[in-house]
Amino acid sequence: MAESGQLLPDPKGVRRLIRIDTVTKRYPDGTVAVDRLSLEIPDRSITVLVGPSGCGKTTTLRMINRMVEPSEGSILLDGVDIREQPVNSLRRSMGYVIQNAGLFQHRTIVDNIATVPRLLGWSRSKSRARAMELMERVGLDSALAKRYPYQLSGGQQQRVGVARALAADPPVLLMDEPFSAVDPVVRKGLQDELLRIQDELGKTIVFVTHDIDEAIKLGTTVAVLRTGGRLAQYAPPAELLTAPADAFVEDFLGTDRGIRRLSFFGTEGLELKRAPIVTVDTTAEEVAARTDVDDDVPYLLVTDRDGRPLGWSEPAALAAGPVDVARLLPHGRPFRHGGESLRAALDCAVLSPTGWAVAVDGTGRAVGVVSQQAIGEAIRTAHAERTTGAAGDDGSTGGGALGDADAATGAEVAG
Amino acid sequence: MSGFFDLPSDLQHSWLGLIGLHLREALLPVLAGLLVSLPIAQLCVRFRWLYAPVLGLTTVLYAIPSLAFFVVLIDYTGQTELTVMIPLAVYSLVVLVPAIVDGVRSVPQETLAAATAMGFGPVRRYVQVQLPIAVPAIIAGLRVATVSSISLVSVGMLIGNQGALGNLLNDANIYHRPELAVNSVVTTAALAILADAALVLVRRLLTPWMPHGTRRRAPAEAADAAEAGPEPAVPALEDTVR
Ligand SMILES: Nc1ncnc2c1ncn2[C@@H]1O[C@H](COP(=O)(O)OP(=O)(O)OP(=O)(O)O)[C@@H](O)[C@H]1O
Ligand SMILES: [Mg+2]
Numbered sequence: 001m002a003e004s005g006q007l008l009p010d011p012k013g014v015r016r017l018i019r020i021d022t023v024t025k026r027y028p029d030g031t032v033a034v035d036r037l038s039l040e041i042p043d044r045s046i047t048v049l050v051g052p053s054g055c056g057k058t059t060t061l062r063m064i065n066r067m068v069e070p071s072e073g074s075i076l077l078d079g080v081d082i083r084e085q086p087v088n089s090l091r092r093s094m095g096y097v098i099q100n101a102g103l104f105q106h107r108t109i110v111d112n113i114a115t116v117p118r119l120l121g122w123s124r125s126k127s128r129a130r131a132m133e134l135m136e137r138v139g140l141d142s143a144l145a146k147r148y149p150y151q152l153s154g155g156q157q158q159r160v161g162v163a164r165a166l167a168a169d170p171p172v173l174l175m176d177e178p179f180s181a182v183d184p185v186v187r188k189g190l191q192d193e194l195l196r197i198q199d200e201l202g203k204t205i206v207f208v209t210h211d212i213d214e215a216i217k218l219g220t221t222v223a224v225l226r227t228g229g230r231l232a233q234y235a236p237p238a239e240l241l242t243a244p245a246d247a248f249v250e251d252f253l254g255t256d257r258g259i260r261r262l263s264f265f266g267t268e269g270l271e272l273k274r275a276p277i278v279t280v281d282t283t284a285e286e287v288a289a290r291t292d293v294d295d296d297v298p299y300l301l302v303t304d305r306d307g308r309p310l311g312w313s314e315p316a317a318l319a320a321g322p323v324d325v326a327r328l329l330p331h332g333r334p335f336r337h338g339g340e341s342l343r344a345a346l347d348c349a350v351l352s353p354t355g356w357a358v359a360v361d362g363t364g365r366a367v368g369v370v371s372q373q374a375i376g377e378a379i380r381t382a383h384a385e386r387t388t389g390a391a392g393d394d395g396s397t398g399g400g401a402l403g404d405a406d407a408a409t410g411a412e413v414a415g
Numbered sequence: 416m417s418g419f420f421d422l423p424s425d426l427q428h429s430w431l432g433l434i435g436l437h438l439r440e441a442l443l444p445v446l447a448g449l450l451v452s453l454p455i456a457q458l459c460v461r462f463r464w465l466y467a468p469v470l471g472l473t474t475v476l477y478a479i480p481s482l483a484f485f486v487v488l489i490d491y492t493g494q495t496e497l498t499v500m501i502p503l504a505v506y507s508l509v510v511l512v513p514a515i516v517d518g519v520r521s522v523p524q525e526t527l528a529a530a531t532a533m534g535f536g537p538v539r540r541y542v543q544v545q546l547p548i549a550v551p552a553i554i555a556g557l558r559v560a561t562v563s564s565i566s567l568v569s570v571g572m573l574i575g576n577q578g579a580l581g582n583l584l585n586d587a588n589i590y591h592r593p594e595l596a597v598n599s600v601v602t603t604a605a606l607a608i609l610a611d612a613a614l615v616l617v618r619r620l621l622t623p624w625m626p627h628g629t630r631r632r633a634p635a636e637a638a639d640a641a642e643a644g645p646e647p648a649v650p651a652l653e654d655t656v657r
Contacts, residue, residue, distance in 0.1 A: 067531055091534035102529030106547045106624045116533050148624040164533075174532070 017043045018064060018172065018204065023073035025059050025229070033059040034229035036073070041221075043171075044202040048219035050209055052252070056229030057208040061174050064206060065094045077172075092116055095165025095203075097178040101157040103149040109135070109160055110145040116168040127167075134163040137200075139193055155186035162194070166201070173205045180209065191217060212253055216241070216260065224249050238264040262343035265382045267335060270345060270375065272359050272368025277301045280310060280323050287318045297369070299354045302328055307365035309334060312354045334358040337367050342382065346375050419594050423586045426576065430598070436496075437579035437606060441565040444500045448507030448560060449553075455508075456515035457541065466516060477509040481570050489574060499571035499578070506567065507560040514556025518549030551625060554618040558611050565607045569599070580606075 018041040025034040033056040041047045049057045062068040064075060066087050075082050082090055095116075103112050113131035118124070135142055138159045149157055158178060165173055179187045191214065198205065209215055215222045216237040224232040224240070226248050233245035241261040244250040250257075276297040278287060287300070299312040302323055311328025332352040335344045337359040349357035349372045357375065359368045420430045428436060459466040484502035492498045522545050530544045546553075569581025576582045583599035586592065 065532055067528070088534035088536060091532055094532075096529065096532035098525050098529060098532075100523075100525050102523070102525030104526060104530075104544060104548075106544075106550075106622070108624075119534055150624070150626045161529075 017041065017078050018206070019076040019079075020060070020063075021074050021076065023060075023063060023070045023075060025056070025063060025068060026071040032229060034063070034070075037225075037229065037231055039223055039231070039234060041204065041206060043204045045220035046198060046205040046207055046218050048207045048209060048215040048222045049225060050212055050215040050219075050222055050252075051225035051232075052227055053210060055225040055227045057210070057225060058176055059229070060225075061176050061206060061208050064172075064174060065091050065096060067091075092120060092168060093170050094172040094174055095167075095170045097158075097161045097165045097173070097175040099177045099181050100154075101149075101161035101178075103157055103160055103164070105149050107148075108145065109140075109147050109149070109152070112149070112160055113164045113167050115164060116170075120168055130167060131163070134166055135160075137166070137197065138163045153186075154182045155190065158182055158186075158190055159193070162190075162197075166197075166203075171204060173203045175205065175207045177209055178207075179214070180211065187214075194218065213260075216263075224252060259343060259346075262346060262379060263341045265342040265379070266338065267340055267342055267345050267359070267378075268338040269381075270337070270342075270359070270370050270378050272337065272370050273297060274368050276369055277303060277366055278318065279303050279305055279307070280325065281305065282318070282323075284319050284321060287315060297356070297371075299329070299356065301331065301356075301358060301366060301369050303366050309358050309360070309366045312352075312356075329353050331358050334360040334364075334366070336360055336362065342375065342379055345370065346372070346379070349375055419598055422583070422595070423590055423592075426582055426586065430602075433580050433583070434602065434606065437565070437568055437581075437603070438610075440496055440499055440568045440571065440577075440579055441503070441606075442561065442610075444503035445507050445557065445560050445564050447500075447504040448511050449557065451504070452508055452511035452515055456512050456519065459512070459516045460519050469512060473509040473512055476505050481567065482573065485574050494575035494577060496571070496577055498574055499568065503564050503567055507564060510556045510560045510563075511553075514552050515549060518552025518556075519545045521552065522548045547621075550621050551618060554614055554621075558614045561610050561614060562607045565610060566603060569603065 018039075020037055020039040020041070022036050022038050023034060024032065024036055026032050035056075037056075037060060039047075049060055051057055059068055063070050064082070066082060104115070107115075110128055110131045113134055114122075114124075114127035117127035117130055122130070132142055132145060135145060140156060140159050140163065144152065144156065149160070152160065158181075161178060165175075179190045182190065195218065207215075207218055209218075219237050221234065222237050222240055223234045224245075226232045232252075233240060233249045235243075235245075238261065240249070241253065241257045241264070244253055244257075254260075276299065278300050280302055298314070300315055300318060302310045302313050302318075302325075304310055309331045310325055311331050313323065313328050317327070330353060333348055335348045335357060339362065345357050345359075349355060349370070352358070356369045356371050358366055359370060361367050422428065422430060422433070426433065455469060459469055479502075481502050484505075485498055488498045488501055492501070519541075526544065526548070527540070530540045535544065569578045569584065572578030572581040572585045576585070578585075580599050580603050583595045587594075587596035587599070
């Protein structure tokens, strides 16, 4: 697994890997906000700090850019203590996004985004050009450039916050509950946007949230902190859901973690049945011939001539004559075979009036149907595979033996 | 007899001349007060414990009658404009210091944190972030200080006709010309109103970023709708994203 010292810097020589080494923060009033925390934050991935209110997430984040100084321990950036460079140059190399964006209300959007480039001494025109480029990247209409923050919606302001943090192309991005003040629909859009941007830019992101769903959705690795600033578990999301380290983590994950875990299982292994699919112009004789083949499916899925699902029909109704599309049972939402998770497939089956889920390909053509039962079997198989893998280190944190791509993150844990 | 604008020669000024004099005697102290208040306010923001005693001190100074100031100052500065302006400058502190402190403190925590996190040093942060955002509060203070200063200048007539338009009051008495008193009062009031209006204009120019009225909200709301619009259309891919 990756060790900080051995990890080669990327071709541009940019420092990215953050190592928090037995750090304690005691505030002057005696509050211990962070207690002997050790974390190795891998580069080019999203590390989420999650935990209940007051568990020291913000404090931890702010120690990384030295807005808060640790009482004990040290923080290394690619092996070099962060105290070895001037504090303002350190901060300018780390983008910072906070709740409510914290925009400068007295500056236009474009000038807000251009702040750090200006601080770094770029010319006004170059900074602005860069700002306009970023507006596009985060999905903001360039017509908003000359507006002031009060003229933007909360979601737009948050996008400006992200653009501003990215303006000088910092290798590290620190985000403190950036999306918690917007409504769920906008939040989901912002999360998807962040993942897309991360795919393109490959920053080292440390993301703070108190929302475990957000942590699981965004995190490559998730650090669960408990009150008092101690690390409870540091693991990829799938491992967190499979093997919570203790009762606290389990409780924090919520009651439906079994269902949520299904998000991490693909649908490519599902056995689809193609026989019950008939096109709308199939004749009654052909239908009769086909139902003989596979009589454990009580319904037939009727598609249009292109293969797009129209609805379910009882075989008897089809055998009686031409298909009346208006009288078909609705097929519900189909899932993309291979593209969506077992959770999506199960959801489709549960919501389908026939209890069968419809699988489609990327273009929306039906490729098969699958029963709740078959999905249930797939779930059991998947669970069995994972738990035999993880059984060896039951209860421990980090270093999980999951065959997950996310496991290669050098999780390191201190008690 | 003589008209409304025929001023007695002992004033040594035309009506317009008196107005110029009056504005100078009223506005220079406010300006000086502002220059002194800025660092004092900054200290009060930096060291919270300082604010209460400073506020107490400015209030006590404000409570000293101008005559008492004149009696003390006249030994040093004589019967000059300066003797009038020094107390006025001191009085302006009682409004300006709290106006600036409150304005600077009203800058949202998130904004300050963002500035610090982006690598603003304390001085740059004060000048480029805190002060600009405090402008509306500072100008609100300046408006009060300016209007009261304009009306207070008149007391200067007590020390050898250093009261600009106020001197007209004295002459109205001496020459039994009540219209001079009316002239003094009306002109002073008009100056106060105009100075106030000018400050409102300055604030408008300095703060294009302030929400004003409901008129400008319309485009922002249209954009809200545009923002919310495409979001639900994002297919339910959350399961596959990771
Ligand atoms: N400046 C400070 N002085 C004293 N105590 C502080 C200070 N800042 C934070 N604390 C305390 O340290 C602990 C951790 O605070 P922190 O802000 O890091 O929590 P958090 O995990 O970010 O919480 P939240 O989810 O509510 O934002 C809390 O108990 C808090 O009261
Ligand atoms: Mg916090």
